[in-house]
Amino acid sequence: MSTILEIKNLNLGFNLSDGFRQAVWDVSFSLERGETLAIVGESGCGKTVSTMSILQLLPETAKIQSGEICFDGENLLNLSQKQMQKIRGKRIALIPQDPMTSLNPLYTIGNQLLEVIELHQGLKGKEAFDVALNALEKVKIPDAKEKMSAYPHEFSGGMKQRVIIAMALACHAEVIIADEPTTALDVTVQAQIMEILREIKKQENLSVILITHDLGIVAQNADKVAVMYAGRIVEYAPVKELFKNPKHPYTKALLNVILDINTEKVETIDGQPPSIENNISGCPFHPRCAQCMEICVKKNPPKRTIDGSVVCCHLYD
Ligand SMILES: Nc1ncnc2c1ncn2[C@@H]1O[C@H](COP(=O)(O)OP(=O)(O)OP(=O)(O)O)[C@@H](O)[C@H]1O
Ligand SMILES: [Mg+2]
Known part of the structure; x- marks a missing residue:
């Protein structure tokens, strides 16, 4: 290691x-x-x-x-x-407790994903779109293609948190700092988000700092x-x-x-x-x-x- x-x-x-x-x-x-x-x-x-x-x-x-x-x-x-700007949000990504601190209510999910992909990876057009779509699919957002044109308020808390994780994935983040990423979510959604985090961590060999009050989450993930x-x-x-x-x-x-x-x-x-x-x-x-x-x-x-x-x-x- x-x-x-x-x-x-x-x-x-x-x-x-x-x-x-x-x-x-x-x-x-x-x-x-x-x-x-x-x-x-x-x-x-x-x-x-x-x-x-x-x-x-x-x-x-x-x-x-x-x-x-x-x-x-x-x-x-x-x-x-x-x-530092080249590292923040690209190589080290943050998943905050409240996803709305990272999402802009005025832009569609797709626009926001495409913006970070363009900024951090220099991709444009169809190439960028495919990376965005792939990231949304990896975090299991249903009908990902249609969801690209949805606004954050059309998403539940759990779905918004998936979008934030998708952003980190799309930028090939190496470290994810998750500061109580599931505290604001109900128990079932919490479990789904933690499962997605575990899966993508394994797939991408990500390193994660997980801040939590939940010792059950610690035992399962750390x-x-x-x-x-x-x-x-x-x-x-x-x-x-x-x-x-x-x-x-x-x-x-x-x-x-x-x-x-x-x-x-x-x-x-x-x-x-x-x-x-x-x-x-x-x-x-x-x-x-x-x-x-x-x-x-x-x-x-x-x-x-x-x-x-x-x-x-x-x-x-
Ligand atoms: N902007 C600030 N100005 C002054 N003190 C601050 C500020 N932000 C945090 N602190 C202090 O720093 C200490 C650590 O705060 P921090 O937010 O890191 O705690 P935490 O462990 O994340 O708590 P929580 O579980 O509530 O999120 C606390 O004593 C807090 O009062
Ligand atoms: Mg805190």
């Missing part, structure tokens, strides 16, 4: 009205060709900003303090906006998992190892968030993750951790490698 993308020691934050606040701390992960990396963690833990830094689609107030984002051997942070908490990766492990032998108390707690069908009670993790505005000493998870020790309050745990997993927890000192 060869590495297509590697994030090394990424630190980034935001300029807020009362000063700079760090949101992502020393985040490192890598993605091999043909592999799916899932990123999980509660809301606000830094999944989106970490991955948007790859595409350099961060808010104006964001600042990358340090780190490297190596894509196919090149540090993307050294590229100009113009060079090769490895990064568990994020308070802007840090607290556990980074092959998917089987993570489910069989979770190491960080936060990972264990996440795996325990399940609905008890008998009592209809949801087992949750007590408390809230810290916000970036609050400075927290020691391990950021310590206020919620059932296994908190004295050292956890004082010192942030370093990264350690155990049984092929990377874990940040004093239990393994």
Whole structure:
């Protein structure tokens, strides 16, 4: 296997009205060709900003303090906006939670597909049309030829998401970043979209970063998992190892968030993750951790490698 993308020691934050606040701390992960990396963690833990830094689609107030984002051997942070445009949407594609953030309501599906094919592949006329049609057929849009002249509002949420995936396919994207791609969809449609993603990933040997809250989706789709908490990766492990032998108390707690069908009670993790505005000493998870020790309050745990997993927890000192 060869590495297509590697994030090394990424630190980034935001300029807020009362000063700079760090949101992502020393985040490192890598993605091999043909592999799916899932990123999980509660809301606000830094999944989106970490991955948007790859595409350099961060808010104006964001600042990358340090780190490297190596894509196919090149540090993307050294590229100009113009060079980045050749990568964004072409070699690295984004599937957002809401497909309408990527589709223009004023143009037909066909026009939008043809536009990206022309822009990124330099194809025109019938050649471009055939590529577009082929991509729509690969994502199993029924009557694809007729659908080329439909507008986004004529499509359901699931069908719109298929169009976004078709755009990535038509451009021969090598990496797909899917940020909660099925959260807005009902369960059956969710399953269909995930199946299409799995299929095209296999066919095209794509590498996928999959951000999700759904551990069932993780188990079915991921090769490895990064568990994020308070802007840090607290556990980074092959998917089987993570489910069989979770190491960080936060990972264990996440795996325990399940609905008890008998009592209809949801087992949750007590408390809230810290916000970036609050400075927290020691391990950021310590206020919620059932296994908190004295050292956890004082010192942030370093990264350690155990049984092929990377874990940040004093239990393994
Ligand atoms: N534009 C912004 N200005 C200031 N802080 C921000 C901004 N965008 C994100 N943040 C902060 O950065 C942190 C990480 O946010 P991020 O959106 O990456 O979380 P997430 O893990 O994707 O959450 P969710 O599951 O809700 O999508 C949060 O604390 C958030 O408040
Ligand atoms: Mg997010």
